[in-house]
Amino acid sequence: MDKKYVAAYIRQNGLERMTKEDALKITHLNIAFCKYNDEGKLDSKVKNFHILDKIKEWNPDLKAIISIGGWSNGGYSEAASTEESRKAFAKEAVEFMIKHNLDGLDLDWEYPCCSISGIKSSPNDKENFTLLLKAMRDELNLQGEKDNKYYMLTIAAGADKYYTKFTNMGEAQKYLDYIMLMTYDLRGGFQILSGHHTNLYSPQGDIFTISADEAVKIFVEAGVPAEKLLIGAAFYSRKWDKVPNVNNGYLQVCGTTGAFGPDYTELDREYINKNGYKRYWDDVAKAPYLFNGSSFISYDDEESVKYKCEYVKENNLKGILFWLYDADETGKLLHSISENLEA
Template identity: 40%
Template sequence: MRKVLLRPGRCLAGFLLPLLLATGSVVTAAGSPSPYRIVGYATGWDPAQTKDVGKIDTLIFAFAQLKDGRVGIDAEHAKTLQTLLALKSANPRLKVDVSVGGWTVGGFSEAASTAEGRQKFADSAAQMLTTQHADGLDVDWEYPGHHESGIRSSPEDKANFTLLLKATRASLDRAGTKDGKHYTLSAAIADGPFVSGIDIGAVDPLLDWFNLMTYDFVNAATPTTGHHTGLHASPLVKGDGRTTDRAVQQFLAAGVAPQKLVIGAALYGREFADVKADHAGLYQTYGHFQGMIAWPELKQRYIDTQGYVRHWDEVAQAPWLWNAKTHRFVTYDDPQSIAAKAAYVRAEHLGGIMYWEQTNDPTDELLDAMWKGLHD
């Protein structure tokens, strides 16, 4: 997971949420539970979004910290987590989990390298969940056996990741027996070459579901532009370029049940500059990566404005923007591409859709597209 344009002032949520609940302005989604799960990573909460909290099955707070091999949460982050937990009053079916890790966060390889380290990680994670009254743990190690994010890695990470999850599952089960509940365990996992350090078949029985990070397919480290969260391969993709469908097929081939696969949607775009003009900038070389853009800013300043023209890839089922004057290219998810992902989830009988990140969709427009796509 990558942090994207977080906005200040989220601490107001803890103050305003009780007022919303007291006035009865919260509306939960009607109907029986869906077989499809909507999972949202959240670094904070906007009180205005509480009206739609009934559409969310699981919120995953990002992030707890990993320090000296122990999973924990400081006072500031615990306050935000408690704001999310308070939303259970609006949606009794809501689960609130805690993610540990994130892009550039190290310490996993070291913690997983010994039996003592794995037990310390596992027991501290279970203690954190019980102390905070959360519902589960999400492990976001980016990535076992890889050091692209600047963290330490080891050839032994592949075996040790399985052992780490095994120890964590056991600690969560012990805590659950004591507390009379099941603490869930999920993992944020990439695809393609980034899963080479994971024994998918071995970790599968240990996890309640996989959060497939089917976004960031193109970024500052890739040689061309492209769809950073495309569903299928564009005709312009050469070789084994990453797509959501290819990620799903990779995990299915490893024996994972489809209902345990939750595919990712991005509530942000990626912009590239000095892009070669062929094919309106799609899958072309570029001068430099410009940055990441949250959905509200995309709508206000980019989509079909200031020279940025929206295009749609019918094969990939993904939009992009091209600015012919400035040679800028933007790749992103929007309601149309999210509807296509929802249709894909239903056709393939997958577990649902997850997204990064809650505060980037303040009007719940993209959340609503997920909900409608999975329930209509």
């Protein structure tokens, strides 16, 4: 069996606290984020690229990749709109990559043909998205010929039919090394119905039936080989408040939407079977949740991550990604991923 990938999204704080033990458990490090600034140039909030030298000394096989985009970061519809703008974007991105001694590019355009995050979009994004990826792959190949090195190109993709509807994934995947399915935030910020936000399987009785398993099937049906897919784990939670004390808070119409909740560091310290919160397990969805009588929290833990790893191996997927390394100072979730992917 081929070695499975463990792709970790990381920000500045994460780079500062990365340990040798953790670096050896990760295969790909996605540095978040690089985006367009007000001058229309690529810029990054991360200032600790020099730390990568030490991390790569610990794990010479690790690939460091810059992630371009993220929620509410725009400019990509415009960049993809013409052949000239696509080539300019690709050239600038590769120059940024080389400047910081990185191994590839990851495009997190959220989302083509859609302005939900407050960015500009166009119906032409569907075709232009593929053309932008081709331009990026061509520029990476040119740089690779100069450096005698292969540079990677990946994307993070929304894990539902809207994403395959707004893109031509069967064509786009030809230019990509792998596709990371964001199988977290499957519900939350837009829903007042409590439930799982990072479940492996679709739960019973839930009108929002999307899951990691469903996402994989959607992308395979759209023409993406299973061996190019990674599914996501969440090192943070979604939390609903003003929840009716019925059915342990599960599938209840709440007084709030599912906002971002505590990260796993805080969950482990203050919430899981503590301070009035009780952990419950959904054996159909393979997902845990917490309830204290009025607040419902959906999250990933060591057990749910184990099932995701088993799914990756059983279905010949490329591996697992997670958001966000910075969010678990206990190291428990990464340890579970590393242990169970290799088992």
